[in-house]
Amino acid sequence: GAGVSQSPSNKVTEKGKDVELRCDPISGHTALYWYRQRLGQGLEFLIYFQGNSAPDKSGLPSDRFSAERTGESVSTLTIQRTQQEDSAVYLCASSSRLSSGYTFGSGTRLTVV
């Protein structure tokens, strides 16, 4: 596609429920990233995928968070047993190389009530 596509754009969920967020990167971009943007905070790195290499999961805040990516295609970020502090915009980005910068999607706005 022409850009990074994320779905859903908005998600309201009850505390304790599981949610799954989807990211479709730009075709040909080998690198894929997930970031979290909480209100009044800078973007926080969550996870990085590069081709078939082992992902860098060092930014995942707890074991309730997990992400998968098959090859160089779609990625899903799953949050289990959601908590109110998980409320944030979850941004996905892809890139072909660092010097070209990331291309971000519009994000999924998650609200946990």
Next chain:
Amino acid sequence: QKEVEQDPGPLSVPEGAIVSLNCTYSNSAFQYFMWYRQYSRKGPELLMYTYSSGNKEDGRFTAQVDKSSKYISLFIRDSQPSDSATYLCAMSASGGSNYKLTFGKGTLLTVNP
């Protein structure tokens, strides 16, 4: 002390003004410096990318990096109402983790017609 500090503003200027946006950082390993623009409810988009120290100009935008002072700037000349957005600085270290960006909190800019 946070790794990247950015004045959140808000900053309000008249159309045609020169805008100066700044970030300071503490990690001397940072080598890659970026500025992103984020419109409301959209993902950040890359404006400028600089490696190490120096200046880079692109149209009305100029990015400056002063590594000795750990200080980066973005200047916008002849500002337009369409420049109204949140501006995020981002940076990363060289080496194996250069993909992992550390962001400032962003500065909200309004350009008034």
